[in-house]
Amino acid sequence: MQVDELTTLGRRDRKKRQTRAALAAAALRLVAERGLDQVTVEDISEAADVSARTFFNYFPTKDDALVGDSEGDRERVLRALAAVPAEQPALEALRRAFIGAVEEAQGDAELWQLRLRVVTQHPVLLGRLVTGNATTERALVEAIAARTGLPADDAYPALVVAVAGAALRAAMIRWATGDAHRLATLLDESFATIAAGLPDPRTG
Amino acid sequence: MQVDELTTLGRRDRKKRQTRAALAAAALRLVAERGLDQVTVEDISEAADVSARTFFNYFPTKDDALVGDSEGDRERVLRALAAVPAEQPALEALRRAFIGAVEEAQGDAELWQLRLRVVTQHPVLLGRLVTGNATTERALVEAIAARTGLPADDAYPALVVAVAGAALRAAMIRWATGDAHRLATLLDESFATIAAGLPDPRTG
DNA sequence: CTAAAACTTTGCAGCGTATGCACCTTTGGC
DNA sequence: GCCAAAGGTGCATACGCTGCAAAGTTTTAG
Structure with missing residues (x-):
């Protein structure tokens, strides 16, 4: 290729x-x-x-030279989401959609970790990342609404997409700051914790 | 006062x-x-x-003239969090910490809804908001770590704060785009859905 | 009441970011 | 080889933002 x-x-x-x-x-x-x-x-x-x-x-x-290609990421994630069977729950579908993008980053680990370090050190860039992701998020909300058959203005799609994005972000930051785990593993753990309702670790 | x-x-x-x-x-x-x-x-x-x-x-x-006073918000939220009894689960503690800030916005509803509309129409401002919130998020992560007794680099505090922030954001956007509900109600609903593990509405 | 101190406002000079335009060079198809 | 298309470059320009020093206003002290 x-x-x-x-x-x-x-x-x-x-x-x-x-x-x-x-x-x-x-x-x-x-x-x-x-x-x-x-x-x-x-x-x-x-x-x-x-x-x-x-x-x-x-x-x-x-x-823009620093934050990467949000358009390309968007297309990839949307395609991956479309490939997940519709009967999968929304949260699980989003997890699978992210895995592809995540493995790509794993491949270019050095570049991506440098990028993430630069971005976390300059919050204004973090903002730029979000700007790029805003379009992606809107598209994902629509896709999830269609997939679950909910009306376009229901609260659930927006919420589940926002939360999934938060999980992705948390995993990437953790990955960039020296954690030895594979990014995909960190992502899976985040999603598992969310699916369990984020139980307080002291009680659950 | x-x-x-x-x-x-x-x-x-x-x-x-x-x-x-x-x-x-x-x-x-x-x-x-x-x-x-x-x-x-x-x-x-x-x-x-x-x-x-x-x-x-x-x-x-x-x-900065458009996005409001993130520093003031930060102080208010941190104080509110400190006032929640430590035995409350992390997610519930964050919900209560946000309620205060949210009621303030409800008071200045007109100004805030104009601001939120302007911000959602210009994603670059959304980014600026996040920039301001990055500091708040770091502080919240530390506070949650201390409160739960987890090590500072554990994955849980960062994840629960990121997710709670996503819930707040989703509720505010929904509130700004013409939904007649009270903002606090929308926030409570978002948190409840998250605590239930974001079950797919088709099955649960 | 007055004069000094503290602070705010302002103009100006200057740097960096970003865009539109015209000109030149390189490239790829014929 | 020649021509059309596309990229690279310099120039002019507008806006965002900062430092500095002068001028004006409010507060404080005597």
Whole structure:
């Protein structure tokens, strides 16, 4: 797959991907080293050896070079959700939909953990992540409503999606901060705890 | 209390509050009318009859004039949490801690619903809200860890706080989008559903 | 009542982010 | 090779935001 794509694509597209990846990597590295405000778009562009103007041909804002591709993630998660049999409970369906995205991150563990560390160190980026996820969340709410046969304005779909997102976020943060477990395992544990009603560990 | 504050404070502080409120209100009104990018800081300052430079003496960024006072909210929620008996389960403790903040919003219903509508229409602001809440979330995680006697790096406190936050957010959005219910009622329903393990409505 | 102290407002200069436009180079199909 | 399409670049411009110093207002002290 990977090789196919690389050989099929022309030189132009290959260079584009390269440039994009170089910009994202440079941005991440520089910000991890110096902090968000000590890195300008010009610094990043220089490190990737393109003009500052070109940076904005690839990313609409500086932050976007840091937070990853929320659109791609959205498509992947929605496709995965559609592939889960409709008779599965909503929460379980969401768990399965997330697993795919999560295993991808596991593959690029180094990049993703760097990204997560940078993001947690700069809450404003955390906000940007949420911005990207807002669209995904709306789409998931619709999908869950359709799947469960609930009216579009029922409280349940919005709630279960918000909670599932919280579980994903908690698992990823935990994973990034040095926990040795596999991300998928952490995600499963979070979902299991939620399905049990989040019992207080002292009593349950 | 309110009256005491107003009469005790000198003219200077009263004017400051006035200016701050005028800026926030003007920002909210203008953005609701025209959209975020069609309103400049100068527009807002003009509407509040101060210079643009003065705007930045009150709010560090344009967005901050729109999203409200996360610091104040944080203090209130933390105090409320501390007042809940330690033997209450973590999830229930968080529900009670949120109720106070929520009733405050209910009091200023008009302002808050305008704010929530503006925020949901501009996801980037939703991100800003989260940025403000990130600090609150960290503090809540610590408080829950202490309260339950769990180690600071256990998965449970982070998960239960993230989920409770999701419930609060879902309830507020639902409340803002025209639902006639009281906000506190919507919050209680969300928490009840979560405590039951988010059963799929088709089966349970 | 007055004068000093403390604080607020303001203009200005300057940096960084972001966008639109025109020009140039590279690429891929013919 | 040639041409159309697309990416890269420089320039001009608008807005967001900060530091500084001057000017005005409120408070406090004598």
